[in-house]
Amino acid sequence: MLVPFRSILVPAVLALPPGVGQDPALEAPVAPETPESPAPAVQEPAPSGYLAPDEVLEHLRSLREQGRMDWIRLAVTAEARELGVAAFGERALPGRPAILVVADPAGDRPAATAVALALCEALAEGGSPLLERATVYVAPLANPDAAARAFAGLAPRRGAAVDEDRDGLLDEDGPDDLDGDDLLLQMRVPDPTGDWRAAEADARALVRAQRDKGEAGAYRLLPEGRDDDRDRAYNEDDLGGADWDGNWPHRYRAHVPASGPYPLSEAETRALAEFVLGHPHLALVIVLGAEDNLSKPPEAGDDRSAKATKPLAEDAKLLALWSERWLKDAKNKPRSGERGAGGFAEWAYFQAGLPVVQSAVWSPPLDASASAGKDGEKEGDATEDGAGKKNDGAGKKDDKDVPDEVKLLRWNDQALGGAGFVPWRKFQHPDLGEVEIGGWKPLALHNPPAGELPALAEQWRARLESLAEDLPRLSWAKVEVRELGDGVLEARATLVNSGLLASMSEMGSVTNRPRPLRVLLELPEGGALLAGERIQSVERLGGSGGNREYRWLYALKPGSAPAQLRALSDTAGEALVVLEVNR
Ligand SMILES: [Ca+2]
Ligand SMILES: [Ca+2]
Ligand SMILES: [Ca+2]
Ligand SMILES: [Ca+2]
Known part of the structure; x- marks a missing residue:
């Protein structure tokens, strides 16, 4: 079960072997008793109104105890959570197609899990025409341990420790909650050689300095914490092991600690692979997570090798068609996260040969008006930055010149009342001197206010039902x-x-x-x-x-x-x- 993170982090610091931290040049001063700014209030890391992963599991347990769905247990995680698949509809009929929905492979999309859980509830109600035609499997919490960590404000990691920086120590330097607000955020460190500068339109927003355009950097950006093992890298080896979504055989990155020792080495990934391969009647896989192939359907390719990344023409056509059908009128299409190698979706398509739909479910809108952004600035800790840029206020420039980060802050101010972003606050860092701590709460940018979840779930329920007509016949x-x-x-x-x-x-x-x-x-x-x-x-x-x-x-x-x-x-x-x- 989840341990509050202070109790996880402290032993990692204490567990340093003798010799580490002995470099006198790097010896840290003792942290001052009173930081420059008063201690911030303790905050909930997760967005409000969401079920925590353990509550999701409890909810699923009650659905199956009421006999409203079947549950196929696939594996038990390192932290003793169940990885399972809810099953709906007749399973013994020959030639009956099946659809598999996999939610939140990365662990930081509770919105995907909420949608999948709502799908389970809708299917458990009975009367779904889709179930006349097909079996539906839903894995609402594909990566339970990572999800639980993320919900508690930690990095979405899971499994046994890996040595991410290959220094011979395991998990020796994760982030630390320096200012005691129960959040692990970011530090911006004044540094004229840094890559970041504050945006003109909003001093809270950091944008990359484009040196080729004459912009100088003003900050380094680091995760909140100390260099616990004094190797001059900050928070480079956090708790936890291989990435769920990097442990799959297609484009597996060998010799990268986060990929795991070999493909499908992890209990969760192996069990799901066996499930997929053991269910030959699967006709379609839907992954609700970080990546998206519906908002901008991918171009077709002709590469059939082990390095292929583009779908073949016929399969690409299908994605374009669903995209048109499902998202034609969408005002705010989800934006895809970066495409990682060694992920589940690629394996399911390129190796298991299944059609795979990926949706990021939701992304914050970038069209919030500028006026409210101005209010946000007053609250923001508008500090003088190294570049000496004057903050001339939002709304003066065309929206197309406004960096996305600024637009996201406007959305935060208007839709969340500022709750997603912690304004930068000065802090006397024991090793780095004066820094500022603040930034986005870890789940804020990928998960909507809980009030938007029912509409998203209903959208996906309707899409899923519409597939009854689309399945091969x-x-x-x-x-x-x-x-x-x-x-x-x-x-x-x-x-x-x-x-x-x-x-x-x-x-x-x-x-x-x-x-x-x-x-x-x-x-x-x-x-x-x-x-x-x-x-x-x-x-x-x-x-x-x-x-x-x-x-x-x-x-x-x-x-x-x-x-x-x-x-x-x-x-x-x-x-x-x-x-x-x-x-
Ligand atoms: Ca290490
Ligand atoms: Ca903190
Ligand atoms: Ca370190
Ligand atoms: Ca290290």
Whole structure:
């Protein structure tokens, strides 16, 4: 279970081996009794109105105890939380497609978890038309330990310690809550060689100094804390181990501590990989997390190698189509976080061959008006910076010249009443001298005010339900059976996929992961096949009416039952037709 972070952090500092911290040149002065600014009030790190991860797990437990959903336990984490998948709808029917929703792989998107939990509740209500067609699996808390850490204000990490800076010490230097406000924020350190300067429009906002345009830097930006092991790096080796979303085999970064010792080395990732590979009827994966391929659907590529990053043409088309359908009228589209290598979504697409939709769920709007931004400045700790830039107020410039960071602060002031950003406050740092501590609360920029969650959840519920129409669906058309005399028959039939999704992704036909679909001509006893194949496999049947025609010649004994045609697919269902002679 989660330990309050002071009690986690202190032992890491005390556990330094002898010899560390003995460099007299670097020996730190004792922290002064009274910092320059009065001690700030203690604050909740997480946005208000959200369920903590352990409350989410409790909620899921009660849903399954009420018999309203099934729960497939995949793994138990290092901190003894359950990683599991909620299951809805009939699971034993052959050829019944399934959809998997994976929420918050990184651990810092409680909004994704809230949406997924709401999906579980809606599906548990019963009466979902989607469940007539498909099985739905939801992993609402894909990375429970990291989520719990993030909710408590720590970095979203999990698992056994790794030596991130390869100095032979484990987790020896994480951030420290220097000013005692229960938040681990940032320090801006006055430094003319630093990369950052305060924005003209809002002195709270730090923007990168563009030296090629004659701008000088004024600050270094560091996580709040001390250089606990005196290696001249600040907070370089925080608690916790491999990244959940960097431990997957596609584009796995070997020899990077945060990737883990080998692909799928972690209990959580391995268990989910086994789940995906063990459920061949998965037709679609939806990842609600940091990355997004709907707001700006990716360009198609043709790389089929182990380094591929772009979807193949047919699969890219599908993303563009959903993007158009789902986000056409959206005022504020979620913005994608940086695309990391070794992530789950890439593995699921490039190696397991499944169509993968990724959504960042929500991003703060960048269109807040400038007037309220001005009010924010008064509260902000507008300090004189090294560049000597005068703060001439927001709203004087065109919005396109205003840095995003300033727009985000306006949104913070207007929508959150300032609650997402802690104004910079002077602090006498024991090693660095005068610095300022402040900045964004860790979860503020990726998770909306809790009041917006129900609407987001409803959006996703409607999208999920709409997929009932999109899932692949097989049927036989143009079935013609002619008697050629002497008991010989000729049958022609066309197999059609009327769903939007193909029977497998285009990448699936490269990876050979999903099973091809099978077409079987079933003859009654005594029947003989004269031409055509009794069993045929079809690698991939395209969506939106993708079809293939078949022809057989066969002979039946007088008086025997008619032959029948069967098509079977893991994801597109079963289609059966009796080959009655056309009259
Ligand atoms: Ca280390
Ligand atoms: Ca603090
Ligand atoms: Ca250090
Ligand atoms: Ca170190």
